[in-house]
Each structure stands twice: as C-alpha cells, then as structure tokens.
Amino acid sequence: MMSIATQTHVVDNARGRSRWWTAALLRRSCLLILVLGQTLVASWFMLSILPYKGGNGVEIGMLVLFAILFAWISFGFWIAVAGFVLRRLGGDRHSLLRQQDSAALNATPLARTAILMPIYHESVERSLGGLSAVYRSLERTGQLEHFDFFILSDSRDPEVWLQEQAAWAKLVKELGAEGRLFYRRRKLNLNYKSGNVGDFLRRWGRNYDYMVVLDADSLMGGETLVKLVQLMQRHPAVGILQTSPELLNGRSLFARVQQFSSQLYGPLFTTGLAAVQLGEAAFWGHNAILRIQPFMTHCGLRKLPGWGLFRGPIMSHDFVEAAYLGRAGYEVWLEPGLQDSWEESPPSLVDELTRDQRWVKGNMQHLWLMLGSRKLRFAHRMAFLNGIMSYLASPLWLAFLVLTTVATTRLVLWPINYFPDPYQLFPLWPQWQPYRAATLVVCTLGLLFLPKFLGLADVALTQRVRAFGGFFRLLGSVFLEIVVSALLAPIRMLSHSRYVAEALSNVNLRWAGQNRTSETGWLEAFIYQAPGSILGLAWALFALWLKPMFFYWSLPVALPLIFAAPISVILSRVQLGQRLRRRGWLMTGEEAFGSKLLEDMARSPLTGARQPGFCESVIHPGHNALQVALGRTAAPGLRRQRLDRLCQRCLKQGPESLDRTEQNLLAQDSQAMAQLHRQVWRVAPGSVWGRLLHREILRQPASR
Known part of the structure; x- marks a missing residue:
C-alpha cells in the first residue's frame, strides 16, 4: 500500500x-x-x-x-x-x-545544501579559483553555514590530480574552510559526470537536502544560491x-x-x-539545484x-x-x-x-x-x-x-519530361x-x-x-x-x-x-577544416560550371566553408x-x-x-607531506612488491622512466611517496633527481 x-x-x-x-x-x-x-x-x-x-x-x-x-x-x-x-x-x-x-x-529558513563541482582534467587555477569566488560570495550573504563544497575529481593524469589536491589544501587554508570544502578523486572512472555525482550521493547524499551542481567553468552569486534553496523550501x-x-x-x-x-x-x-x-x-x-531524496x-x-x-x-x-x-x-x-x-x-x-x-x-x-x-511526460x-x-x-x-x-x-x-504522368493530357x-x-x-x-x-x-x-x-x-x-x-x-x-x-x-x-584558454594555430585549423573547405570549393566550382545563377545562390554557404580555416584562426585571437x-x-x-x-x-x-605535479610532490617537504596524508598504503603482497620495484626504477632512472599509470600507482601510495621523498634528498647532485632538486626547489639551473 x-x-x-x-x-x-x-x-x-x-x-x-x-x-x-x-x-x-x-x-x-x-x-x-x-x-x-x-x-x-x-x-x-x-x-x-x-x-x-x-x-x-x-x-x-x-x-x-x-x-x-x-x-x-x-x-x-x-x-x-x-x-x-x-x-x-x-x-x-x-x-x-x-x-x-x-x-x-x-524569511524562509535554509536547509543543508551541498555544492558540487565535478572536474576532469580542467585548469586548476580556473576551476578551483572560480569555486573560491563562489565561496566568498556565499560568505558575504551570512548564510555560509548551510552550505558545504565538494570538488569531485575524475582526473587520471597524476600531473593534474596532484595539482588539484595541493590547490584544494591551499584553498582550505586561505578561505578558512576546514570542514566545509572537501576534495575526492574517484579511483574508478565510471559513467562520466553522472557516475561522479552518483558516487557522491551514495557516500554523502543522505546528509543533505539539496545539491547545487556546477561545471568547472561555472560561477554563481551567493544571493542566487540562497534564493535557490529558499524557493525549493517553499515549493x-x-x-x-x-x-x-x-x-x-x-x-x-x-x-x-x-x-x-x-x-x-x-x-x-x-x-x-x-x-x-x-x-x-x-x-x-549545471547551475541548478536538485532535491536529493527524490533524485536518489x-x-x-x-x-x-x-x-x-x-x-x-x-x-x-x-x-x-x-x-x-x-x-x-x-x-x-x-x-x-x-x-x-x-x-x-x-x-x-x-x-x-x-x-x-x-x-x-x-x-x-x-x-x-x-x-x-514508458510513462514519460510528453513535454x-x-x-x-x-x-x-x-x-x-x-x-x-x-x-x-x-x-x-x-x-x-x-x-x-x-x-x-513534359509528361511525368502517363495519363496527363497537357504538358507540364x-x-x-x-x-x-x-x-x-x-x-x-x-x-x-x-x-x-x-x-x-x-x-x-x-x-x-x-x-x-x-x-x-x-x-x-x-x-x-x-x-x-x-x-x-x-x-x-x-x-x-x-x-x-x-x-x-x-x-x-x-x-x-575542455580547452578553455588557448588560441587555434594555422596548421591545426587547416587540418581540422580541410575536408569542409575542399567540399565547399568543389561545390562552388560545380555550381559555376552548371549555372551562374546557382553559383551565386551557393556562395553564402560555400564561401564560409572554403575559408573556414582562416575564419577559425582569426576568431580565436x-x-x-x-x-x-x-x-x-x-x-x-x-x-x-x-x-x-x-x-x-x-x-x-x-x-x-x-x-605541484609529480616531481614537486616527491621533492618538496610540504607537498609531499600532503600527498602522504591523502594517500593509502598497499598491504604486503604482489602489489607492494610492484610498488617497491617502481620506486627503485624511479629513483635510478628518474620520473620520465615511468608511464602515467605507473606514476599514478606511486602517487596514490603513502609509503611509496614517503620513501621517494627520503631517498631523493640523499641522491648525488649529478644524478637525475639531483638535477631536479636544483631546478624545482632551489630554482637554479642544474650545473653540468
């Protein structure tokens, strides 16, 4: 019933x-x-x-x-x-x-609301910098206590997600957002953005009445966020x-x-x-508020x-x-x-x-x-x-x-054909x-x-x-x-x-x-637009050969296709x-x-x-301590043995000897990151890590 x-x-x-x-x-x-x-x-x-x-x-x-x-x-x-x-x-x-x-x-009271920002290989400065602007705007309303912020990462490249974690830690300290601004990176990337949000809901959804979903390039004012919650409360x-x-x-x-x-x-x-x-x-x-219980x-x-x-x-x-x-x-x-x-x-x-x-x-x-x-509304x-x-x-x-x-x-x-219909009496x-x-x-x-x-x-x-x-x-x-x-x-x-x-x-x-900053180069534009330009030119030449009037009709479509590459480059400037x-x-x-x-x-x-990326997170004491604190330690066994072998190869041949997957394995493991940090500071000055130590920490060119 x-x-x-x-x-x-x-x-x-x-x-x-x-x-x-x-x-x-x-x-x-x-x-x-x-x-x-x-x-x-x-x-x-x-x-x-x-x-x-x-x-x-x-x-x-x-x-x-x-x-x-x-x-x-x-x-x-x-x-x-x-x-x-x-x-x-x-x-x-x-x-x-x-x-x-x-x-x-x-006068409508607020309810607990989570603000989510799913990210995937985004510019850390833009995405998390935008989130900090949303945080400060909400803080000015005096209603910050009703909101928590979640950075939900699907990034796979260690150079990216290590930067995300360090940027998150810096924001927490600068904003005074301890216990209010959280970061989580999924180890298993399933079902794109919806899977990322679903992962949050399974873990923390029952703690909140509403969630506001932002994109990596979203910005929302604090007063707008407050009104969203108040409208949901009244409806x-x-x-x-x-x-x-x-x-x-x-x-x-x-x-x-x-x-x-x-x-x-x-x-x-x-x-x-x-x-x-x-x-x-x-x-x-994105830029919307959702009622969590029925959504789940x-x-x-x-x-x-x-x-x-x-x-x-x-x-x-x-x-x-x-x-x-x-x-x-x-x-x-x-x-x-x-x-x-x-x-x-x-x-x-x-x-x-x-x-x-x-x-x-x-x-x-x-x-x-x-x-x-079945049963979906017609609208x-x-x-x-x-x-x-x-x-x-x-x-x-x-x-x-x-x-x-x-x-x-x-x-x-x-x-x-003047008589398309065999039974017609007069020509068409x-x-x-x-x-x-x-x-x-x-x-x-x-x-x-x-x-x-x-x-x-x-x-x-x-x-x-x-x-x-x-x-x-x-x-x-x-x-x-x-x-x-x-x-x-x-x-x-x-x-x-x-x-x-x-x-x-x-x-x-x-x-x-998504790329959100760079311009388009000429070579990239010509390669990308070449098929359309060739097709547009062929169509225009055929129209000119066929009938001049049809050629003139084709120009509004053909000309942009022919010049698509320069149009693309100029507009990107x-x-x-x-x-x-x-x-x-x-x-x-x-x-x-x-x-x-x-x-x-x-x-x-x-x-x-x-x-900091992978090298900085290994070398710098503060960055390394953060990643060690956020990582996990693999239990003894085959995985531990593999990590130990990767550590030794990384120390002897440098980080370039590891592919992205191998760097991911090391960066996620607390014991491996701590071991690498201790050993790197003991290497000879002329070794691979010795030169990186000069470049990344002392900011001096490595001596020959």
Whole structure:
C-alpha cells in the first residue's frame, strides 16, 4: 500500500500542478498552432516555387526537409517573441519567483545544501579559483553555514590530480574552510559526470537536502544560491530548479561574440522557453539545484539495452534525469529571473566543435529514450526532441542542399519530361520562380534575425544600453554578431552532420577535459577544416560550371566553408577580442560595470601560483607531506612488491622512466611517496633527481 507520506506528496503535487498546467496547455497549443500554420503557408509557397510542383521524388524530399527545417526555425522565432512580450509585461506571473512575496521568501529558513563541482582534467587555477569566488560570495550573504563544497575529481593524469589536491589544501587554508570544502578523486572512472555525482550521493547524499551542481567553468552569486534553496523550501513539489546561465569572461573574438549573443538574446529565449515549459522544463546539468531524496530514488540511470549507440551508459544525463523526476511526479522549473548565474564559452570554434562532438553522441542516444521509455511526460519527450534537433537540423539542412543541387542539375543537364504522368493530357512546363524563391528566403531570414532585433529593442526598453557600450556600439555589435553567425553556420552544419553520422555509427570518442584558454594555430585549423573547405570549393566550382545563377545562390554557404580555416584562426585571437573590447564593441554588463565574482576569481589564492605535479610532490617537504596524508598504503603482497620495484626504477632512472599509470600507482601510495621523498634528498647532485632538486626547489639551473 502507498504510505501516508507518499499519498501526501502525490496530493500536494497534483494541487500545485493544477495551478500551472492549464496555462501550459493553452500556451503550448497556441505555439503549436502558430508554428504549424506558419509552416503550412511556407510549405505551400515552397511547393509553388518547385519546377515540377512536387511531381518527383527529389522535389518531395526537398519539400519534406524544408517543412521540418522551417518548423524548427519557426519554433525558435515564436519562443523569442513570447519572451519579448512577457518581459514587456514584467515577467511571467506563473514563474516561481513571481509567485513569491519577497519578504516571505527572504524569511524562509535554509536547509543543508551541498555544492558540487565535478572536474576532469580542467585548469586548476580556473576551476578551483572560480569555486573560491563562489565561496566568498556565499560568505558575504551570512548564510555560509548551510552550505558545504565538494570538488569531485575524475582526473587520471597524476600531473593534474596532484595539482588539484595541493590547490584544494591551499584553498582550505586561505578561505578558512576546514570542514566545509572537501576534495575526492574517484579511483574508478565510471559513467562520466553522472557516475561522479552518483558516487557522491551514495557516500554523502543522505546528509543533505539539496545539491547545487556546477561545471568547472561555472560561477554563481551567493544571493542566487540562497534564493535557490529558499524557493525549493517553499515549493516541495519541485525536484529541480534550473537557472539560466549566461556567458562571461570571454577573451577571444569568438568567445566575446558568443558572450555578447548570450547576454543580448538569451533572456528572450529563456523567458519564452520557461513560459512554455513551466513545471516540465529541462535540466541542463549545471547551475541548478536538485532535491536529493527524490533524485536518489528515481534518477538512477540504467544502461541502454539496445545496440551500437543505444547500448551502454547514458552519456548525456541531464535531460534524462529531469524526465525521470517528472515521471515520478516532481516538477522541473527553469527560472530566468534568477541572476548572477554564469558559465564560459569555449575560446575558439575548434574547441566548440570538439565539445559538440561529445554532446551530439549523447543527444542522439535520447532517440531511444524518447521513443522507448514508458510513462514519460510528453513535454519531456519534446525536450528530448529539441535536444536532438539542435544537431539533427544540420544533416537535414545538408540533405536539403544536396537535393537542391540534384534538382538544378536535372533541370539544366537532363532532358525535360513534359509528361511525368502517363495519363496527363497537357504538358507540364517546369519553371523555377526566382523572385518567389527570393521572397521565401527573405521571410526565412526574417525568422532567423528578427529575434536579434527584438533583443536590441528589449535592451533599449529596459534601459540597459550603457551595459552594451552605448546605442551605436550596440547596434554595430549586433551587425558584427550577425556576420559572424552567418559565417559560422555552414561550418557548424558540416561538422555537426559528420558528428551525427559518427554518433549513429557508434564511433568511439576520447573523453577529455575542455580547452578553455588557448588560441587555434594555422596548421591545426587547416587540418581540422580541410575536408569542409575542399567540399565547399568543389561545390562552388560545380555550381559555376552548371549555372551562374546557382553559383551565386551557393556562395553564402560555400564561401564560409572554403575559408573556414582562416575564419577559425582569426576568431580565436585574444588580441583581436581585447582590441574590440577596448573600443566598446561586443560589451556586456559585467565588463561595463564590473563583476564581484570576477574580481574574487582574479584575487583567488591560486591566481598565478604554480601547483605541484609529480616531481614537486616527491621533492618538496610540504607537498609531499600532503600527498602522504591523502594517500593509502598497499598491504604486503604482489602489489607492494610492484610498488617497491617502481620506486627503485624511479629513483635510478628518474620520473620520465615511468608511464602515467605507473606514476599514478606511486602517487596514490603513502609509503611509496614517503620513501621517494627520503631517498631523493640523499641522491648525488649529478644524478637525475639531483638535477631536479636544483631546478624545482632551489630554482637554479642544474650545473653540468
């Protein structure tokens, strides 16, 4: 029988859900009518443009692909329009923040909350330095006592995780965070980030009511964290409350364009999306608070039972966890009104595409869950579809271009069939309608770019123009962002199409930490973009040979592909991004008025400090004592004998004689690290370790 507590939970959830479900149903119905109506009109217009009016397989394929892609664009357009309208009305009255009286919210007591930062081969200075800024911001609220911080490492390279441990110890000392800031590194790396969080929950989850999950590049203000907990306290039916993180701290031109776009247009899209989803929103995996007990009960991720891509651990866990909580009767909300929630953009196009390669495979897995999982809410199935389409749209667009090329080739080179239907009495005169085609292109571009100018109007109406450098610089920045977006769209299309094909073919990927700082070199760019450049050049030359008019139509897609390498290199340049910043272009609010979080991160105890790797941890007494204290000692036996042999080889031949696995074994063992430290300080000055002793400790060049 159902327990009294469970019955109460179900009744309370049903009552809370009824308050917003009617509004959600009405809004989703209106959105569906608008998108379908607009798509039907555009598809009819497209049909009238086609030479054979959909009379052959190629044109039918073009029409179907056009309808899907136009509906996808139309969906984004109406979401932005809804966001603009709601922001003009002062926000959505159904949002969790608007339901609260500010005095009652501020008086709401907090509960124990864990702040998690899973990391994997990340920059120690950036990730832990950002966490220290979050800690100081929370400390200023006077509510720090309700929060504990956990650094959850999956790093495998001893040069990285030894630095993490030393940086953690330094932060604990500098922040006075003893008993509040913890570090754990898993020895066995299973199931990616979700497995890391799951490991924390099995060990410590029952000690906390909530957890806030951060990425390695996340920043969140203390007041925002406090409000998250207070909102969860006042809404027991909510399982996940997702903030809307914006981009900041961009330095390269590419990162600054993405950052500008996020802060100018992002509020419209997140407000509109939140208004449609209401209590059935998606979870983005970070910058969100989760109710631990139902998460532990309902969000265990079983391995997929299918074949190929659809077999094994779920790679992209966030949407799935939101769907499972929804299935269990809990609500998931996106709250765009919560400010001071941030993340960073990849510094270059190559780094963004490398990240997308992993995300594509995870999102394609959701096909199995969307179609095969039982009892999921329809809205969460649509969230799966939305994530899938964010990448599947690229191969559909590529297929549309291929069919357009085939149709043009048939019309120019092949004999015209005036009687495609054997029973027709009159000939069919195939004709392109260039003016109608141009009109349809203009309308489609309007759906793509009008939200950008709605974002511009939103900034002007909310008197935030100064935050973006003034009106004329803001307007110029918008046009610059449009040009850059137009250049990047074909490059992303081709890359995402390849990634979708690789994902569906279950090509194995190497999962590594993200690059967040470096620029793209010319050789790297040419190698990475060479296939697309060759394909774009071949297509443009074929179009020129086929028909000059078709060549002109191909240029907006072909030219960015041909020049993808220089575009990628130029956009990755930090100097160019900073030059535009000094001139007031692509400005954002935290750059114009300052950001306390960024200031705290810049003043982090880790800023500019060199963290110890394997050699330093062996040599330096303080670093060695830390690693000995954190390590374990292997019991006598074969493992102990192997460690002793590795110690002797390391002492005689130096650390370079060991591979990463062997260094890991030594670094994890207290006895081995203590033994190495004692012996290294007794070696001859001219030996391998003697020279390292000079270089690492005395900071003097080793004598010959």
